[in-house]
Amino acid sequence: MNIAVLLRAVPDPVEELELDGEDLDRDFLGYVLNEFDDHALEEGLLLKEETGGTLTAFALGNADEVEQMLHTAIAKGADGAKMLGEELEAVDAHAQAATFVEALSEGAFDLVLSGVQASDEVDGQVAMLVAAGLGLPHVSVVVGTEAGDGSLKVTKEYWAGITADYSVQLPAVLGVQTAREAPRYVAVARIRQAQDSGALEEVDVDQPENSSGVRITEMRIPEVGEGADMIDGDEEAAAERVLEILQAAGVR
Amino acid sequence: MGTEISPKVDPSQVREHETYELDGVDISGHWNRMFEQRVIFDYDVSQLEKVMDTPGGESMGWCYQCSQCIAVCPVDHVGDYGPRKIYRKLQVGMDFFTSDDLWLCTTCANCLRVCPKEVNMLDIVPAVRKQAVLEGTVPAELQDVFEKTARYGNPLGKNAKRRHAWTKGLEVEVPLIADLDRKVDVLWWVSDYPSYHPRGMEASRSLARVLTKLGVDFAILGAEERHDGDSMLRAGEEGLFEMLADQNIETLNKYEFDVLLTTDPHAYNAFLHEYPERGGTYNTMHYARFLADRIADLDLSEDVLSTVTFHDPCYLGRQNGEYDAPRDLIEALPGANFVEMWRNKQNGYCCGGGGGGMWLDGLAAENQSMRLSEKRVLEAVETGADTLCVVCPYEVSRFEDAVKSTNNDGALAVRDISELLAEAMGLSTE
Numbered sequence: 100m101n102i103a104v105l106l107r108a109v110p111d112p113v114e115e116l117e118l119d120g121e122d123l124d125r126d127f128l129g130y131v132l133n134e135f136d137d138h139a140l141e142e143g144l145l146l147k148e149e150t151g152g153t154l155t156a157f158a159l160g161n162a163d164e165v166e167q168m169l170h171t172a173i174a175k176g177a178d179g180a181k182m183l184g185e186e187l188e189a190v191d192a193h194a195q196a197a198t199f200v201e202a203l204s205e206g207a208f209d210l211v212l213s214g215v216q217a218s219d220e221v222d223g224q225v226a227m228l229v230a231a232g233l234g235l236p237h238v239s240v241v242v243g244t245e246a247g248d249g250s251l252k253v254t255k256e257y258w259a260g261i262t263a264d265y266s267v268q269l270p271a272v273l274g275v276q277t278a279r280e281a282p283r284y285v286a287v288a289r290i291r292q293a294q295d296s297g298a299l300e301e302v303d304v305d306q307p308e309n310s311s312g313v314r315i316t317e318m319r320i321p322e323v324g325e326g327a328d329m330i331d332g333d334e335e336a337a338a339e340r341v342l343e344i345l346q347a348a349g350v351r
Numbered sequence: 352m353g354t355e356i357s358p359k360v361d362p363s364q365v366r367e368h369e370t371y372e373l374d375g376v377d378i379s380g381h382w383n384r385m386f387e388q389r390v391i392f393d394y395d396v397s398q399l400e401k402v403m404d405t406p407g408g409e410s411m412g413w414c415y416q417c418s419q420c421i422a423v424c425p426v427d428h429v430g431d432y433g434p435r436k437i438y439r440k441l442q443v444g445m446d447f448f449t450s451d452d453l454w455l456c457t458t459c460a461n462c463l464r465v466c467p468k469e470v471n472m473l474d475i476v477p478a479v480r481k482q483a484v485l486e487g488t489v490p491a492e493l494q495d496v497f498e499k500t501a502r503y504g505n506p507l508g509k510n511a512k513r514r515h516a517w518t519k520g521l522e523v524e525v526p527l528i529a530d531l532d533r534k535v536d537v538l539w540w541v542s543d544y545p546s547y548h549p550r551g552m553e554a555s556r557s558l559a560r561v562l563t564k565l566g567v568d569f570a571i572l573g574a575e576e577r578h579d580g581d582s583m584l585r586a587g588e589e590g591l592f593e594m595l596a597d598q599n600i601e602t603l604n605k606y607e608f609d610v611l612l613t614t615d616p617h618a619y620n621a622f623l624h625e626y627p628e629r630g631g632t633y634n635t636m637h638y639a640r641f642l643a644d645r646i647a648d649l650d651l652s653e654d655v656l657s658t659v660t661f662h663d664p665c666y667l668g669r670q671n672g673e674y675d676a677p678r679d680l681i682e683a684l685p686g687a688n689f690v691e692m693w694r695n696k697q698n699g700y701c702c703g704g705g706g707g708g709m710w711l712d713g714l715a716a717e718n719q720s721m722r723l724s725e726k727r728v729l730e731a732v733e734t735g736a737d738t739l740c741v742v743c744p745y746e747v748s749r750f751e752d753a754v755k756s757t758n759n760d761g762a763l764a765v766r767d768i769s770e771l772l773a774e775a776m777g778l779s780t781e
Binding site: 113114115131281283284285286287288289290291 | 484485487489491494497498501502503508509510512588589590591593594
């Protein structure tokens with residue numbers, strides 16, 4: 100099975116995030132790998148190990164952190180990695196998906212995996228827009244896969260912990276919520292080897308236009324609210340008070 | 352790996368031969384190895400051989416099961432672990448590389464101190480961990496710390512740019528060496544917990560006040576400083592250590608200073624024993640020694656009416672031979688009464704924070720009846736002391752937590768020596 104994994108760099112919340120009108124001030128921003136994409140990569144690596152074939156990682160933009168996360172993907176077991184375009188970290192879901200679709204059209208992939216959402220894209224559109232762009236079947240909120248013959252058993256999570264198993268005809272695109280196993284650790288020595296491996300390729304892409312028809316007019320930092328009820332007293336008294344609050348709120 | 356623990360054999364009395372034959376049997380090799388297989392080798396010893404075949408793991412096979420290590424292993428006092436037990440488990444088929452036992456050693460070195468066979472867990476454990484790390488079999492809590500340290504340069508995962516935020520609002524000046532743009536007498540290597548942990552920051556501010564009062568010409572690196580890497584090396588992440596050490600050496604070699612002053616004994620150990628071979632050689636001093644050499648100038652005039660006991664950090668005491676400096680400082684505190692715990696100096700009990708133990712609390716909880724720090728706090732309470740004095744930044748938070756979890760809140764205060772000195776000097780404390 101030949102697998103593509105789509106990775107996105109998202110703003111690192113450890114940094115002090117500052118606003119620049121309609122967006123974060125990106126001049127001094129650090130980036131980290133989107134946590135859901137890390138799970139997509141792990142699920143992809145597990146499938147690759149089970150079925151053979153190849154895994155290629157794609158990421159938008161060319162920030163140092165993007166390069167670092169692709170080297171990490173290679174160190175974890177990706178056969179190749181492609182860094183798409185320049186400064187694409189801030190474009191919208193439609194533009195991200197269009198860039199991925201263009202890059203994916205070059206290869207023949209049986210399965211495309213990406214995170215179900217990203218911290219700067221919580222509406223979770225990228226994976227499904229990629230599926231639409233490629234004209235492939237799509238399952239979202241995936242929490243596990245199992246390789247079969249020409250198809251894939253995919254577990255999707257619903258509300259209240261209900262899960263359903265799908266049989267998906269390949270090729271397909273999946274939006275991954277969690278991998279079957281926690282993302283693996285890769286030693287720094289292996290990442291350093293990956294840096295020298297030459298497996299990372301820079302790909303020129305047309306600068307995509309934000310094309311969704313919606314745009315951000317103002318971005319605001321949440322206002323600090325009031326009304327926190329500090330509960331004093333020992334465990335007994337505190338438990339009593341918590342019970343009162345819950346009962347008053349109608350919890351029975 | 353560097354250690355100042357002396358060998359059990361007087362090297363001047365040893366005659367070494369390249370090869371040697373005795374009664375027709377070739378007995379070439381390290382003096383302390385076994386000359387031939389023993390009956391016990393009737394077992395399938397492939398797991399033991401796997402450890403011995405790992406570079407650094409050779410001496411595991413020298414164990415002759417005398418159990419002296421078990422009496423002094425801090426982990427065995429609260430669990431079922433020790434070098435002799437590891438040897439035995441390996442004989443009967445334990446895979447050390449994937450075992451919980453691999454992560455319990457705190458590299459405190461007390462076993463090596465008493466081992467007649469020089470079975471060196473300070474080499475063996477990091478060597479096996481290194482292979483486990485390369486295979487990706489790392490406890491999740493440690494994995495998180497490795498990733499944070501690689502990304503942010505500190506195991507707490509804090510913003511690297513805020514490394515010197517602890518100096519904000521301080522009434523004494525703590526300059527950045529980059530801003531001074533000149534040589535300083537003392538470059539202070541502050542380390543992670545003294546930079547970011549609330550209690551560590553309090554101790555740092557006390558030390559800054561003490562150094563200022565002494566008139567020391569000092570500066571810090573601020574955001575340019577990264578984790579020293581020593582504990583990452585003991586925890587098996589050698590690549591991470593190398594990356595950090597190379598970055599730190601590049602930074603340090605930009606500046607001119609006479610003394611590199613370390614707060615953290617682990618950083619002290621790294622600068623003494625690990626950095627020189629990578630091109631970083633500095634006149635490194637731990638702050639307890641630096642201050643002990645200046646007791647006469649400290650102007651200790653205010654009474655510190657406390658009964659104080661002292662915990663030897665493994666990487667300052669046992670591993671680097673410094674026992675006197677902190678004791679001299681405590682003895683110099685006016686009004687204070689100094690009492691020793693029953694395990695002290697060479698036989699000091701480990702706090703549990705070394706060798707990656709600082710970030711393996713969950714694993715320790717699953718494998719031990721209590722934390723090492725809790726065991727140590729109970730010993731401190733037993734002395735009748737009201738103050739536990741520490742000189743290692745891993746310890747303030749570890750012991751304060753242990754004081755609470757052993758229900759000794761209010762009975763025992765945990766204080767850095769710089770906090771006690773600041774009080775005795777009449778400087779403001781927090």
